[in-house]
């Protein structure tokens with residue numbers, strides 16, 4: 001991969017990383033014990049004790065946010081890994097077969113760790 005392409009992809013990854021971190025901070029906080037792990041905050045916790053109705057709403061809200069937190073967290077992990085690979089100089093090669101990942105694939109998903117072929121096999 002030429003330097004210019006990699007630089008562009010790195011920029012994409014970095015802005016995506018910022019966006020995801022910002023989104024996560026809305027309702028979750030970083031787990032200080034586990035790197036890359038986030039914990040969904042229980043909404044409004046710490047304010048005055050809610051009435052029964054309010055606390056049912058909070059539980060519902062919390063349950064809605066949990067899967068979203070998980071999705072964002074996983075995506076952020078992939079992006080961090082991709083940025084790490086750029087640092088180490090092995091970015092753009094498939095984690096599975098070590099061949100080059102198709103440039104078009106990286107263009108669409110700069111955090112891709114597998115080439116098209118291995119990615120498909122992984123899905124099955």
Ligand SMILES: [Zn+2]
Pocket residue numbers: 094095096097098099114115116117118119
């Ligand atoms: Zn592969």
